[in-house]
Amino acid sequence: MDKILLGHGSGGKLMHRLIAETIAPAFGISELGDSAVLDGAELAGGRIAFTTDSYVVSPIFFPGGDIGDLAVNGTVNDLSMVGGIPLWLTAGLIVEEGFPAESLARVLASMKAAAQKAGVRIVAGDTKVVDRGKGDGIFINTAGVGVIPQEILLGARQVRAGDRILISGQIGNHGVAVMAERNGLTFEPPLMSDCAPLNGIVAELLAAVPGSVRIMRDPTRGGLATTLKEIALETGFCFSLAEDSIPVPDAVRGACDLLGLDPLYVANEGIFIALIAEAAAEQALGVLRGHPLGRHAAIIGEVKAPDERSRGMVLLRTVIGGTRIVDMLAGEQLPRIC
Amino acid sequence: MDKILLGHGSGGKLMHRLIAETIAPAFGISELGDSAVLDGAELAGGRIAFTTDSYVVSPIFFPGGDIGDLAVNGTVNDLSMVGGIPLWLTAGLIVEEGFPAESLARVLASMKAAAQKAGVRIVAGDTKVVDRGKGDGIFINTAGVGVIPQEILLGARQVRAGDRILISGQIGNHGVAVMAERNGLTFEPPLMSDCAPLNGIVAELLAAVPGSVRIMRDPTRGGLATTLKEIALETGFCFSLAEDSIPVPDAVRGACDLLGLDPLYVANEGIFIALIAEAAAEQALGVLRGHPLGRHAAIIGEVKAPDERSRGMVLLRTVIGGTRIVDMLAGEQLPRIC
Numbered sequence: 001m002d003k004i005l006l007g008h009g010s011g012g013k014l015m016h017r018l019i020a021e022t023i024a025p026a027f028g029i030s031e032l033g034d035s036a037v038l039d040g041a042e043l044a045g046g047r048i049a050f051t052t053d054s055y056v057v058s059p060i061f062f063p064g065g066d067i068g069d070l071a072v073n074g075t076v077n078d079l080s081m082v083g084g085i086p087l088w089l090t091a092g093l094i095v096e097e098g099f100p101a102e103s104l105a106r107v108l109a110s111m112k113a114a115a116q117k118a119g120v121r122i123v124a125g126d127t128k129v130v131d132r133g134k135g136d137g138i139f140i141n142t143a144g145v146g147v148i149p150q151e152i153l154l155g156a157r158q159v160r161a162g163d164r165i166l167i168s169g170q171i172g173n174h175g176v177a178v179m180a181e182r183n184g185l186t187f188e189p190p191l192m193s194d195c196a197p198l199n200g201i202v203a204e205l206l207a208a209v210p211g212s213v214r215i216m217r218d219p220t221r222g223g224l225a226t227t228l229k230e231i232a233l234e235t236g237f238c239f240s241l242a243e244d245s246i247p248v249p250d251a252v253r254g255a256c257d258l259l260g261l262d263p264l265y266v267a268n269e270g271i272f273i274a275l276i277a278e279a280a281a282e283q284a285l286g287v288l289r290g291h292p293l294g295r296h297a298a299i300i301g302e303v304k305a306p307d308e309r310s311r312g313m314v315l316l317r318t319v320i321g322g323t324r325i326v327d328m329l330a331g332e333q334l335p336r337i338c
Numbered sequence: 339m340d341k342i343l344l345g346h347g348s349g350g351k352l353m354h355r356l357i358a359e360t361i362a363p364a365f366g367i368s369e370l371g372d373s374a375v376l377d378g379a380e381l382a383g384g385r386i387a388f389t390t391d392s393y394v395v396s397p398i399f400f401p402g403g404d405i406g407d408l409a410v411n412g413t414v415n416d417l418s419m420v421g422g423i424p425l426w427l428t429a430g431l432i433v434e435e436g437f438p439a440e441s442l443a444r445v446l447a448s449m450k451a452a453a454q455k456a457g458v459r460i461v462a463g464d465t466k467v468v469d470r471g472k473g474d475g476i477f478i479n480t481a482g483v484g485v486i487p488q489e490i491l492l493g494a495r496q497v498r499a500g501d502r503i504l505i506s507g508q509i510g511n512h513g514v515a516v517m518a519e520r521n522g523l524t525f526e527p528p529l530m531s532d533c534a535p536l537n538g539i540v541a542e543l544l545a546a547v548p549g550s551v552r553i554m555r556d557p558t559r560g561g562l563a564t565t566l567k568e569i570a571l572e573t574g575f576c577f578s579l580a581e582d583s584i585p586v587p588d589a590v591r592g593a594c595d596l597l598g599l600d601p602l603y604v605a606n607e608g609i610f611i612a613l614i615a616e617a618a619a620e621q622a623l624g625v626l627r628g629h630p631l632g633r634h635a636a637i638i639g640e641v642k643a644p645d646e647r648s649r650g651m652v653l654l655r656t657v658i659g660g661t662r663i664v665d666m667l668a669g670e671q672l673p674r675i676c
């Protein structure tokens with residue numbers, strides 16, 4: 001097999017061989033069947049986190065990652081953001097007829113490695129094939145289940161005036177790396193996606209400042225600006241940010257100038273925003289900075305009690321001393337970034 | 339909005355409006371967020387069933403269903419086949435730029451109605467948009483979680499020589515309905531997909547003959563023949579079928595002749611195969627026939643102790659008295675049937 005054929009999706013021999021020889025070994029799934037059957041004891045005593053995301057990133061290979069580890073890390077991170085310990089993932093592949101078998105193998109290997117790194121199991125999968133010209137190489141859906149320990153209480157209702165807004169790392173790397181690859185641009189040193197599993201750093205944070213983490217969110221599509229605006233709207237508070245505290249790598253800033261992008265709206269895949277009680281913010285910052293994924297963590301702003309006009313607003317004090325109202329991304333800045 | 343734009347997938351305002359006004363109300367999801375947070379108590383005391391499937395059926399609307407209820411029922415059924423009581427579903431949409439908003443609304447309404455009928459909740463969703471020509475209208479992934487009661491013990495290892503092979507209804511309806519629609523054929527009376535949720539009829543069966551159901555499987559892609567061959571290979575037994583006992587509607591038989599298809603390999607979306615202990619088979623048949631989805635249920639064969647040569651074989655005694663070896667579908671009989 002050097003290319004995927006329509007028959008690989010038809011349920012018959014070709015599909016069985018593809019699953020038995022290529023997909024099941026990659027995921028370490030031994031038994032065929034309609035559903036994975038899992039031990040409920042792993043979920044005992046907690047609430048359940050359940051999420052899904054489809055990945056349609058173009059191109060599928062980019063500096064620092066590919067659609068495979070992106071799909072695994074993205075769902076691991078969505079579970080982590082609600083305080084869930086990620087346990088199990090499913091993987092649904094939609095492959096275009098003619099997709100190179102070698103690329104499929106590479107993507108599957110990348111999913112397997114990402115799952116191992118994050119400590120999650122891919123427990124069930126599905127493969128569909130669409131005719132040439134009706135897809136784009138490969139799309140991947142992952143769904144994930146995690147368990148949220150009883151003592152974890154996160155959400156918009158936990159947010160208080162005075163809370164500090166932390167970011168775990170530099171912004172813009174993923175989106176710029178994908179756009180550069182798409183446009184055939186290279187940078188020296190190369191811009192790399194930040195694609196990474198956040199469950200480890202999140203677990204350390206939650207353990208270090210118990211009860212002080214209010215809400216977490218990973219600023220993927222729409223970037224830091226859109227994600228903060230979402231949280232502001234959900235909580236009804238006003239968020240005040242200091243532009244000079246937001247960690248933007250020089251290379252991202254340069255590439256954004258070149259590509260006509262605003263780093264605040266560029267997608268990230270390996271950082272998260274955490275709102276932390278004021279008293280614990282410095283300690284939390286130290287914990288983040290002590291983790292390999294959090295070396296560039298920063299306190300970028302704080303939660304303000306809003307007045308009539310500023311409810312749900314995100315205000316950015318700019319480097320030159322002005323105040324900019326930060327809104328959601330309007331329309332499309334970066335299509336198919338994840 | 340009358341068409342989906344690329345910007346509807348970019349994470350910004352357009353996407354938020356689409357989710358807030360169209361998708362969240364359809365699924366009854368009120369809160370945005372990275373993951374659904376669910377009450378683990380619903381899973382207490384059982385094993386967990388977890389599954390995924392992507393749906394790429396073409397055309398997306400067909401007699402008897404559409405890609406929306408297909409995506410919900412398909413995952414409900416995969417959970418049911420392992421004895422799981424389906425609880426929660428996620429929905430991942432991959433929409434092609436230019437897809438009519440009206441079609442999206444119709445598909446979402448169909449998903450909502452199917453979820454209500456099956457008694458499951460769609461708890462999380464995701465929407466991606468791909469550029470025109472890089473998708474095909476809409477693809478839908480669903481993942482599902484269910485709980486398997488402690489007393490349910492199903493699987494290839496439960497199968498015994500002498501077990502009877504039951505089918506819950508007529509074969510071929512779904513595949514033929516989709517192929518007819520794709521080819522612009524109409525039949526009088528119209529051929530309808532059998533797309534339906536099987537959790538109700540399965541629950542009745544499991545309750546009526548406790549301990550006697552060995553394994554269940556729904557014969558979707560690849561049809562009855564491929565699915566039986568899968569089970570035969572997993573169990574190592576030989577399955578003996580009587581062709582004249584397999585319920586094939588006249589309309590399906592006629593359409594298959596016309597389209598050059600073999601009904602044994604045509605996909606189904608509302609029936610299942612159950613291997614039942616010999617002593618309980620007649621009672622099980624009665625239970626199935628008493629359910630609206632099981633009126634045409636039949637005992638179609640039995641499990642034989644194999645010799646050297648017949649391990650994992652499926653043998654069909656034909657109407658004219660011969661014996662046909664039934665194998666898996668080779669290559670593609672029906673691409674994009676689900």
